[in-house]
Amino acid sequence: MNAQLLDFPEYVEKTESARQRLLQPLAFDRHDDDLEWTVRDVIEELEYLVDLRATMAPDDFREGVIEQAKRLLK
Numbered sequence: 001m002n003a004q005l006l007d008f009p010e011y012v013e014k015t016e017s018a019r020q021r022l023l024q025p026l027a028f029d030r031h032d033d034d035l036e037w038t039v040r041d042v043i044e045e046l047e048y049l050v051d052l053r054a055t056m057a058p059d060d061f062r063e064g065v066i067e068q069a070k071r072l073l074k
Helices: 008-023 033-055 058-073
Strands: none
Touching (some): 008 033, 033 058
């Protein structure tokens, strides 16, 4: 299945609300800034993978998700 690629303004319009949510404080312990930034980065990477899933091989998508899960479990 071919997914239509958005031009940059359309992409920003579609993803801005998610980006703004990422900037809001998270609901877990704020004393571990490294963990907070890791979680934020993993969320961003997972959203990126989901956006690209239509153009990725299933194994590549799965490997990307597993890689992000391992980052959280370190």
